[in-house]
Amino acid sequence: MKRESTFQSYQDLLVWQAGMTLAESCYLATARFPREEMFGLTSQIRRSAASIPANIAEGHGRENSGSFVQHLRISQGSLKELETHLILSRRVGLLAEADLQSLLGQCAELGKMLRSLIRSIQQKNSEK
Numbered sequence: 001m002k003r004e005s006t007f008q009s010y011q012d013l014l015v016w017q018a019g020m021t022l023a024e025s026c027y028l029a030t031a032r033f034p035r036e037e038m039f040g041l042t043s044q045i046r047r048s049a050a051s052i053p054a055n056i057a058e059g060h061g062r063e064n065s066g067s068f069v070q071h072l073r074i075s076q077g078s079l080k081e082l083e084t085h086l087i088l089s090r091r092v093g094l095l096a097e098a099d100l101q102s103l104l105g106q107c108a109e110l111g112k113m114l115r116s117l118i119r120s121i122q123q124k125n126s127e128k
Contacts, residue, residue, distance in 0.1 A: 010060035015113040019053030019075070022106045026082070029103060033094050041094060045085045051078040052110070065121050072118050076111065083107050 010016050026049035030042040052075045059071025086103050089095040095103075 010057040023049040048082040
């Protein structure tokens with residue numbers, strides 16, 4: 001079932017924009033991590049953060065609501081993975097508490113947006 005899109009591009013989606021902002025924030029935060037973490041937590045945080053908007057874009061590009069929801073759920077999983085890496089970074093002293101709270105706040109908002117979009121798509125599909 002092809003979905004109707006009121007957006008010209010995935011870049012118009014507020015959830016994608018929020019994902020990109022979070023990924024950018026994570027890149028900036030990990031730039032201060034020690035060099036020996038480049039292939040450890042730095043890499044894990046950056047990979048999971050970048051995965052969130054990438055999966056939103058990929059799902060939107062499939063032009064199928066079921067596939068879009070599946071990719072939004074993958075983004076949710078990447079978001080939880082990111083939160084875990086951030087919490088671990090704080091626990092091992094790589095991330096300041098204020099930075100952790102700021103990033104987790106962005107994560108929480110993005111999580112709400114993802115859940116809301118998934119519900120909205122599913123509701124539209126059930127009405128058809």
